[in-house]
Amino acid sequence: MPKGMTYAKAGVDIDKKSSSIAALVGRLSYKRKGMGRPVDLPGHFTGLIDFGEYALTLATDGVGTKLLVAEALDKWDTVGIDCIAMNVNDTICAGAEPLAFVDYIAIDEPNEKVTSEIGKGLEAGAEMSNMTIVGGEIAVLPEVVKGLDLAGTCLGMVHKKNIISGASVRPGDALVGLPSSGIHSNGLTLARKVFEKSGLRYTDKVSGLKKSVGQELLEPTTIYVRQVLKILRKYEVHGMANITGGGLRNLIRLKKGIGFEIDDPMRPQPIFDVMQKLGSISDQEMYQIFNMGMGFGIVLPEAEARSLVRGHPGAKIVGHAVRSEKITVPDLGLSYSRY
Secondary structure: OOOOOOHHHHOOOHHHHHHHHHHHHOOOOOOOOOOOOEEOOOOOOOEEEEEOOEEEEEEEEEOOOHHHHHHHHOOOOOHHHHHHHHHHHHHHHHOOEEEEEEEEEEEOOOOHHHHHHHHHHHHHHHHHHOOEEEEEEEEEOOOOOOOEEEEEEEEEEEEHHHOOOOOOOOOOOEEEEEEOOOOOOOOHHHHHHHHHHOOOOOOOEOOOOOOEHHHHHOOOOOOOHHHHHHHHHHOOOOEEEEOOOOHHHHHHHOOOOEEEEOOOOOOOOHHHHHHHHHHOOOHHHHHHHOOOOEEEEEEEOHHHHHHHHHHOOOOEEEEEEEEOOOEEEHHHOEEEOOO
16 A cells, blocks of 8 residues: 555645635625625635624535445435534634524435435434524436535524634634544545555454444534534633634634644544554644544633633643744644645
């Protein structure tokens, strides 16, 4: 097996992805005037729309190639949770509460059993988020898709005075990490290729893992909605980041001129250790692709952070904001800047 596997070698070049996004966004300049105009927060995790005293939020995302694991195991009852999670976890980064959701399934051939099982996960995720699924679409596209794709869009709301923009983040603020449940729904292309090239099947057991490879990869993404909304009511939060695709680089989006020094990172779950060893993946690659045990980051004053950690088992102060444009993990010799 080739040494030093990377996301790019697995088929996903994050630099090319970033340039493609920039090319698309560069064509989008029209802005509505009056009620419904955008609330400009560049680089944020969700879009915001003016709605009088409030701002509405819109976020959209999908499950990605985690669906290929579900297909291989014929286990579809949890990917709906992932679809909800990827959207609501972005929504709460602005301090917004998720209100409603619509799903979109593109499939090559209608399959009542599969869509019913997906519905179970969507319902569970909606309940975890205290949110209604108000509609959706199933498109049968045999000439466009092979298999199935699942995505969705979340509508949220926040009073304008309660928007968490990241503007108040300042050097010295503490970064609190909330634990992930595992790989969540990012980097699955690399994860799948690692196990495939190692000759492992999704039903195989691997030393260091309690469940089979496929079950570990299908562990649903943690939904942080209820926990974070409680934190917002009690603490002075300056910024929040959903640690998804891009890993620690997500923290760079909070405020220009502010970086983070992570001197006590969270312990990654065993699935990450197993993947790294099997694929001979560098620390640099692991921490810019996967969440590595930290699924969500909250920035707030040091004293507030200490209080938060005492009241939330699993939460941990992992580092601090610094005047920089980089995210560093000194003990591992890692440094990340903007794409």
